[in-house]
Amino acid sequence: MDTPAVPMPKDERERQILDRLTVIRDNLLLLKRDRTKYIRSQDVMTLYDQLVEQVKQLNEIRKGEHQGENRLDKVLESCFQLISLFFMTIGRTTEAPAAYALTSTIKRLLDHLAEARLFSSKDLDSISNTLGKLDDILKNAESKHSPYLVELLAKREALCKSMLDNLRKQLDQLDEPLQAVYEKLISIIRSMSLANTKAKFSTSEVQKLKAKLKEIDDSMVDGKFVDGEGKELRGSGLVSDLLKRCLKWSDIVLERQGEIPEAFRDKYNVLINIRNELEKISITQAWSLRETDLYDFQRELDKIDESRVDGNFLDQDGKPAELYVQRTLLYLIRRSYGYIYYLMISSEPVSEALLPIYNQLQTLKRCLIEVKNSGGVSSVRELYPYSMKLNSIDNMRVDGKFMVGNDIPEGQGSVSELLAECFDLNYELRVAAEEREESAKTPDDQQESEQGSA
Known part of the structure; x- marks a missing residue:
């Protein structure tokens, strides 16, 4: 898509599909860039249905035979990557399309781990757990999504598992x-x-x-x-x-001492900025991340990673980088892919429209657990701020649903479940505080209380 080295399709029917896919991709990019409103499920699903239709037509033309990669394949890959990130953004993280971008990132990570021969069992365990979850998603995907997409994801997942097994064997050599x-x-x-x-x-x-x-x-x-x-x-x-x-x-x-030669400084600065931006997002991701933003980081990283020749970075004269530069640039690429992977697996099953409420509840839950673990409260009065906040969130519901305008965003179940957990924690703390207050009363206090109630 970015380079003229990728040829145009020879088949006129494929050229027509390429034109339609280009329009879909451009619409996805426009939707991604619009920060004036949250991304709605119906907008994403409309474009997803259009994409699936083009894939169906492409399969009928190729009938399982494919004569090498052309521009159409590149644009199709971009469309799937974007749709995948959109599915995460609207909270449909447990559906097959959401897995596409994740398998791309896992494949990149595994390629780099194998190339560098620097990986730990923790790296492999995390990827193994993620692939296990993707397994479950794909098992339930066939009835809901395009058979082509499900088959494609199954092949990508199988490749990742095979690479993972090879890396695991290397660690198994150690006592x-x-x-x-x-x-x-x-x-x-x-x-x-x-x-x-x-x-x-x-x-x-x-x-x-x-x-x-x-x-x-x-x-x-x-x-x-x-x-x-x-x-x-x-x-x-x-x-x-x-x-x-x-x-x-x-x-x-x-x-x-961190000094990079002038010939590679531009590339280094780009990678440093990407790494630093992703690091910043990973710290504040609950409040600042729109998963579709990861697309631009991925594109930039992929471009730099794929610019290598025989694994080496070359300067303008075609000379390979020295070991120090090579390792430094590759470290930054790997670190950035690692952040993208972390942000993807941390994506909540909630639409960005509901994320502000979801994040508030997450914070409330953490606070209530902290209060409980530190011995609870000495009086019910101390729970008033939590109770008021929970009630204000609960009152936002219309007929039991959190609405944004006339829309019912994805993730209702997750937000309602979290709200219920917070109410339960608050109730436990209130009961414990009432019991503590009751047991702290003197016999005279209790007698006065009984007489008052009589």
Whole structure:
């Protein structure tokens, strides 16, 4: 879509579909950019139905045969990516279309983990759990969504699972005591790469991390990791190689101190800005994220990632970047994809129209749990602010539903369930406070109370 190197379709019928898909994509982009109103389900579903119709026609033309990728495939991929993010934005996170963008990001992450040979069991566990949830979504998708989309997602998921299994096998080569050492080394090298890309380089921070590497190095016996009986642990060579890579990287980082050559500074600055923006969003995502915003970040990252030749970044003269530049740029790309993945799996099953209410309830729930865990309240009066806020939210409902104008946004069940949980917590705290007040009364107080009620 962005490059003339991708040829136009030769078949006239495909060209017509390309024209219609381009219109759909442009309408999706216009809808994404409109911040004056929230995104409505009916607007998204109209464009989704149009997209599915074009896919159906394309399948009839190709009949399972495809002579290489052309411009149509690129535009189709953009349409699916956008529709997927729209489904997250309107709160339909458990439906098949929402899984498309997630599988794209997981595939990117797995490619990078395999390329860098730097990953922990925590990385793999998180991706494995997400793929397990996608499994459940796809099982229930066939009756609701396009068979083409379901089949496409199933293939993408199977590919991701296969890649995940290959990475898991590498970690399975390590004896249990070495797995902890390996995890520690991964954590150190990532911390070092983070320190290397901070606005102000800290030599002392990197030196402390290098000292931890030296401690691990000193624990080896004759260059090997051994057990209590002096026997070499399985996977010793793998961890030893990683330790050498970490030590070499620490020396390079201390020598370069975050200085990037002019030839790659523009690319570096773009990646730093993307990383910093995504980091900021990840901290405030409950209040500031519209999932469709992730599309622009993904496009920019994909473009930079795909500009590599044989895995290397090239300068304007076609010369490959040195190791320091190469690793620094790749770290920023991987870190950014990691943030996108986190933001996607954190997406709430609630329309952005209801997110302000949902987020208020999330905050109320956290506060009430905190009050409960710290021993409750000493009097019912202390619960008045919580009760008033809950009642004001409850009174916003019309016939049991949260309305925005004449629309009933997605996520009614999630918001109502959260509201009920908050009311239950508030009730528990009130009962406990009343019991505490009752037990604190003196016999004379209780007698006066009984006489008053009589």
